[in-house]
Amino acid sequence: MAILAGDERREALSKLPDWKPVDGRDAIERSFQFKNFSQAFGFMTRVALAAEKMDHHPEWSNVYNKVDILLTSHDVKGLSERDIKLAGIIDRLAGT
């Protein structure tokens, strides 16, 4: 698994329009807002199950109904296909 670059990277990111680059890190991030904590943590639980299954985990935080997720691949110190795959799963779990 290597860092995504060039056309491959552009094409992958074009399919994830809600994910934004992160200042100072080769990573992408997205914020989610739910109705309440129960819905936010329910979403996090589904993401956690998917992440554990992939053995690829997010950096994330939660305050009540808000969830911020950052994806990067620590082993390659940058964005890899695993991040793209997990971002796609997260988008589907969030209903987008």
Place this chain on the structure above:
Amino acid sequence: MAILAGDERREALSKLPDWKPVDGRDAIERSFQFKNFSQAFGFMTRVALAAEKMDHHPEWSNVYNKVDILLTSHDVKGLSERDIKLAGIIDRLAGT
């Protein structure tokens, strides 16, 4: 529910030696480290259930096996008895 102050505050915090004050906010925080993501998220799930039951929720983040938790009471803009109670529950769930 009011901000904890004076002797009441000192006494409450003396029972939570692993929780540290937060720079610039009337809040306390503690970091936890687990063996892996599964254990970290299992702990978070137990904290989430307790928080939802209390209707008092943490500000928290997770990276793989690490969980950082900050407690404050947004409605009173500072530390209240609810934070002390939730911190005690979290300590017990973490096995300390």
